Amino acid sequence: MPEELFKKTFTIQSRNFDKAGENSTEMKAILKGLNFDSEIIRRVVVVAFEAEMNVVMYARVGTLTFRITEEDIQIEIVDEGPGIPDIEQAMQPGFSTAPDEMREMGFGFGMGLPNIKKHSDSLGIESHVGKGTTLFASIKLNSNA
């Protein structure tokens, strides 16, 4: 395991749509201050925002932890919520279980997980139905994958 250089944990409140995304904005400010390449920052922020939105939409409560190592930037989201019964299905673009109410607000179009996958170098999801989901994504510092 590469040495962990920086770690920060945020709490994500479920259903808090007006504040949703603030954590990703704060992460962006930190990464910018650290002079990371703008394309890396962009990918981290997209991954964090989508993952955060999933918690806001579906879970009861969750945390977002972001770590910087010498090799990559890692985002780990742990939530207590309904879990994902079929992860493979959830990864399909356009698949969504969002109720109409959320779609009306412009969320839940089934692009969350596909977008996370597209913008990260590695992605792992572990989910227990009825308990919650853990998502782990990383973005390498020296690749443009």
Place this chain on the structure above:
Amino acid sequence: MREWTHSFKIDRDKCTGRLGCMRACPTQAIRVKDGKAKLLSELCIDCGSCLRVCPSGAISATTQSLKDVSKFKYKVAVPSAVLFGQFPAAISPAHIIEGLKSLGFDAVWIIGVETALTNQAIREYMRKWKGRFPLISSSCPVVVRLIQVSYPGMVEQLVHVEPPRELAGRELKRKYSLELGIPKHEIGAIYVTSCQAKTISILEPAEGVKSDLDGTVGISDVYNGILSAAHASKENGPKTTLQDYLFSEDMFQWSTGKGQRGNLRDYRYMALTGLSNIIRVFDDIEKGKLRNIDFLECYACWGGCVNGNLTVDNFYVTRSKLQRLVAGLPDQKALIEAEAKKRYPRENLYAKAPIRPRPIKGDMGDLKERIKRVKEAEVVMSALPGLNCGLCGAPNCKTLAKDIASGDAQKTECIFFSKDRLEKLRAIYL
């Protein structure tokens, strides 16, 4: 680190250290040390927010004076469309054109055709664009600089098309050089501007390649001169025929921040004015939150160029006057279209060079060192009062913490951590 040229200067002698500029700055580029404002050049995006709020008149725009313009053999004014909405209704565009000439300009160039050319080029650029959306308008120099400094990942989304004013500068030099037989460099193309930022796009172009304009004079600098010239010609009325000038409705639309509304009506288009609004939307774009937009037209001044720093009249009034003006101008549509059609194939309408992010000093050293400083700043921050009073000379506690961590400030500059600090401030301000 290089010093950037900016569109305003801070007069240290006049500065009374009232902190207004520091608080208004959207990029935290101002500190007030020893009662005097100091600019961090690389962070400044030339928006002029500081200029608007300075109570002591210490910050002034670096437009040229009419005297500077006189060095050119042939002087051509390229007025911003905003100029025509600044005067009482009795003063017509013909008066305004004559007024400019009475101030020493040999000719006045109206940007109707150039606006049509830029519009057409933007459409073509949109059609051919294979990269990331939304595309972002690039005619407001402040928006371009905001992206270079704060949203470097978005620079490629700036539309790479020259604004009408630049096209005008190029064309008028070509035309008058040919007609009058004088070399291009003896022809001065001077933009009559509604804000200081257009000056900077000439003196320090974002793409690093020389502008086709030679300088600017502010609307407020020519205002009185035009008024008195109009007054003097009252008896006989203006002799200028407006038929000779190619005004268009589009050029007035541009100045109210919605220049592309009609042009891009088949795209998902959004007009955005005011820096704080722009910053909010850009943050959403970076997160991938705003997806269904093809084109963003952005102007740093709220309401568009009509609300520029160097305007005279209230911008609501100006906007309303421009609307009325459009109705009263001769219809030149066919002429403009024909002229644009002729020029479009032979002109290079794309920006002269790519726009790149501006290198920011930020945190130097290797990743471990940089992280050490960020952590240090967090520790300092947690000890600061969080009142954002600004008495330390930084706009808020967070910025002070960052300055301390990078060695640019002392913790004792916070009045909570030093008894002497208050004494020192008393000596400066009381």
